Amino acid sequence: MTNPIEIQGLDKSFGTVKALNGLDLTVRPGEVAGFLGPNGAGKSTTIRVLLGLLKADGGSVKLFGKDPWHDAVELHKRLTYVPGDVSLWPNLTGGEAIDLLARLRGGIDTQRKADLLERFQLDPTKKARTYSKGNRQKVALVAAFASDVELLILDEPTSGLDPLMESVFTDFVREEKAKGRSVLLSSHIMSEVEKVCDTVTIIRKGTAVESGTLADLRHLQRSSVRAYVGADTTEAAVASLPGVHDVSIAPSGDGNHLRFDVDNDHISGVLAQLGAVGVSGVTVNPPSLEELFLRHYGDDLSRPQGERAPAGPKVA
């Protein structure tokens, strides 16, 4: 069975700005693939090449083994797309927009639509211009999940959704996966990708820098810990534990603010040790993608802003 998405060495420039530079990306049948990267890394550009909206400058791009530029219409029967910034026809209601998009794709199951509207708590009778960003996003999601297709291409689909709706979204992605469908999920939120994805590709400056299963990328999964401790000797005690990185301590009031990162495998040992030395407050957060990048590519990211992300046309 051919891979739904197979990209090798993809190049794309906008004028003098190189948006994609030898990008590789693969999505296998039945796989939910995360596509992670900071803003401006080239995620949306990649997706728009996959949809045949942009023409690749170089490299090989295959959707179900075919060229997305030449066979766009035929290929689009087999996929559905949710953009990160949904814009709708102001004078159509949400319900009308859903019907239109689904019918252009070949038809809509009205029961499925009703079910999705219910789950996403979307009022379909409102004109699109009165929807908030989150509700516009829901319209695109309902239209996408209502379609019977093999591949879902989702570009930052949860932007603007509240946490409750994010979890509804996650449920639907799992459902699609259970039906054997493939999903490309672009995001800049690590936790979202962690929840549903089998594999992750991390893209930066138009190049895939990490790629593999979530287990492969274990080394990227750390937590940031901040604790308020009494004695400053705690720093040494924590630093010597396995899986602990980047320890720092700063005096504050009667005690000290201790900050460090820890591999998730080792977190219980660290927490036990903290408990033993006495701690009066602790927060544990998953690291943001930005922090991961700072850690892995800090050398490049410390450069001035202008050099980091390609400017010019929207490439996010």
Add this chain to the structure above:
Amino acid sequence: MTETRVQEIAGAARRGPAGVNAGFSATKSQHELTGLWTLMRFILRRDRVRLAVWTLSIIATYGYFVTVLGAMGQEALNARGEIMHSPAGIMMGGPGFGVVDGQDYTLGIAMANEMILWVVLTLGVMAIFHIVRHTRADEDTSRSELIRANVVGRHATAVAAFLTLVLTLVAIAVLGALAMHGANTEAMPLVDAFGMTLGVSAAALTFGAAATIFCQITEHPRGAIGMSMAFLGLMYVVRTAGDMAGAVADPATNGSLLSWVSPIAWAQQMRPFYDLIWWPVLLSLGLTVLFLAVSSMLATRRDYGLGMVAAKPGPADATASLRSPFALAWRQQRTGFWIWLVSMGVMWGATGTMVPDIADMGMEMLADNEVFGQIFDLDPAAGMELFAVQFMGVFGMFIALTYVAYAISTFNRLRTEETAGRLEGVLATPVSRTRVLLAQLAVTAIGTTAIMLSSMFLMWAGAASAGMDSPGLGRYLLTGVVYLAAIAVFVGFVVVLFGWAPSKTGLGWVLLGYGLLIGVFGNLFLQEAPEGVQSFFQGINPLYHAPAAFGGEWNPGGFVALIAVAAALIALGLAGFRRRDVNKV
């Protein structure tokens, strides 16, 4: 709001009863206009090129026409004066102050009589675009949300937009008067020149003020521009009908009571270079103040981002027919289509009923005046019918240009869909680019054809009901079809822009402006030029190639050529669209 109240109350308490009103207005207006100066500078900075181009081109136009008309010599000017007596002259010029048989048609009188209308219309369009751009368009794109959330008063953006418009129009009036005076100090006394440019700028300002009201009523910049333009068009029709009615009643009068309904007439009725009176400018300023008061009242009553009419819930499911790019394009256009169909039908139907009267008037002139006949290449013996045909050719050109505007704006909607990101969503479904473009083209073609043919039918019906049954209906419809072929070339040009230079689709309007300019003033511009140069500049205008309209030989070859050119342009544009990136910039 509460804070303002508290301050008002506190102020009133401090100052006692006598201070209540003063305290109220001072506190309130300070709050409403906070940030005005910064916003004005921002607008001038953002639009520095746009405003400079408008200003300089209008000033240049003032100066250029003084030079060109001045170079013609008095005899040729007098011949022009004869034409300005005719219905077509009144329609395309003014009420004709100082245009009297046996008297010289002086340079100043010619400028006032022929230029005021066009400069008011041009500056009116500028004023409308300026106001909508800086108020409703910014609000619609949420750009001004950033500004309104800042320390900026509720009315500050609107007032800043309006004051920058006033500044521009004043600059145009002062510099335009100097330019005319400078081009010919003898024939163009400075006081009259300023009277003319001031009247023009003030009349244009009323249309900017009207736009502020329409911006309150509708939520969309497109709607605000459409309503404002319709108002401008209506005022043109009222002015024309009023002046026509006056001339039909008594050729010696200049305009009628109906003319005075239109701000365009207020500029013309100041009679510069003939018998300058200043007070009509107060009408323009008064109406401006009135319009501003109304829009300010509406503005305080509505919520940010919304129009006066709250959006009602709509259907939860789309109708069965909404399932194709064509259906979508039609759905986007249908309201505009019906408005155009009805308003154009009424306008041209009413015009049709006037044709016999106007033609009678022209016939009388034709009988008295040989020069007139020579210029229009008419033989008085040919009679009424031929004259009416000639006269309707002028109407036909206006109809065609109006529908060019409809066709361009309808097709360019596709580019709006693209920049708004909606085209991307459609193209991500199994719909080809060719199909999307052809769907938009089909809606454009069907809409333009329907409006054109219905207008032609109603114009014929109007004329027939007033007793003029020749030319017959077939000739009207044939004229419509011929013009449609020329319009198709305009559309083809826009399709090429869309395919190959999508960020330049606005150039379609430039071609339309060129068609208008060359159609109205082409003979004047080019009369001294060699034949080849004339036909070159005339030939750029697709309408020039439309085979003879209401009269003359039906020329199938020319018709087929227009259609072929249009088809080739469309194919070229389609090829471009199929190979370019879909993008928002």
